[in-house]
Amino acid sequence: MFIFNGLTVILSNDSTLQTYIATFVLVGSLLFTFICNRLLSLILEYFVVLQKKYNIMSSKQCPECGEKIVGRTDKKFCSDGCRNTYNNRMNKDQKNLMRNINNRLRKNWRILEQLNPDQKTKKSKAQLIALGFDFNYFTSIYKTKAGATYYFVYDQGYLSLENDFFALVKRD
Numbered sequence: 822m823f824i825f826n827g828l829t830v831i832l833s834n835d836s837t838l839q840t841y842i843a844t845f846v847l848v849g850s851l852l853f854t855f856i857c858n859r860l861l862s863l864i865l866e867y868f869v870v871l872q873k874k875y876n877i878m879s880s881k882q883c884p885e886c887g888e889k890i891v892g893r894t895d896k897k898f899c900s901d902g903c904r905n906t907y908n909n910r911m912n913k914d915q916k917n918l919m920r921n922i923n924n925r926l927r928k929n930w931r932i933l934e935q936l937n938p939d940q941k942t943k944k945s946k947a948q949l950i951a952l953g954f955d956f957n958y959f960t961s962i963y964k965t966k967a968g969a970t971y972y973f974v975y976d977q978g979y980l981s982l983e984n985d986f987f988a989l990v991k992r993d
């Protein structure tokens with residue numbers, strides 16, 4: 822604008838040239854501003870891309886084979902094959918876990934049913950253990966108002982009594 826003002830003084834008699842210069846300076850400064858903005862946003866974009874790339878390279882690993890994962894940041898596995906293998910193994914482990922617990926519960930239930938063919942009886946802890954009873958596995962707990970705690974394996978329950986004895990009960 823300083824140059825423009827200077828030229829205005831010098832060329833004050835020629836109004837046509839004055840208009841040309843004014844237009845030239847205006848368009849020039851607009852173009853300059855546009856180019857500067859565009860350059861700045863390009864530089865910023867470049868840094869964002871660089872940061873994303875760095876994150877992928879440094880931290881992401883395939884949980885199945887340990888290979889570095891290249892590509893989208895939301896990618897969890899290196900390939901479809903690794904994803905399938907991983908998920909299949911997880912499902913198998915979970916199925917095995919549940920099968921083992923179900924087997925333990927079934928065994929406990931059979932022991933209680935065997936020792937308590939009627940609705941109610943009293944058995945020693947040694948008798949339960951001798952048959953392979955596992956006190957860690959039960960399906961529910963029932964607390965009476967008096968403060969007694971019954972452990973149930975489905976409909977078969979037991980209550981700890983004095984001197985390592987148990988009351989066995991069957992729920993209707």
Ligand SMILES: [Zn+2]
Pocket residue numbers: 883884885886887888898899900903
């Ligand atoms: Zn992999």
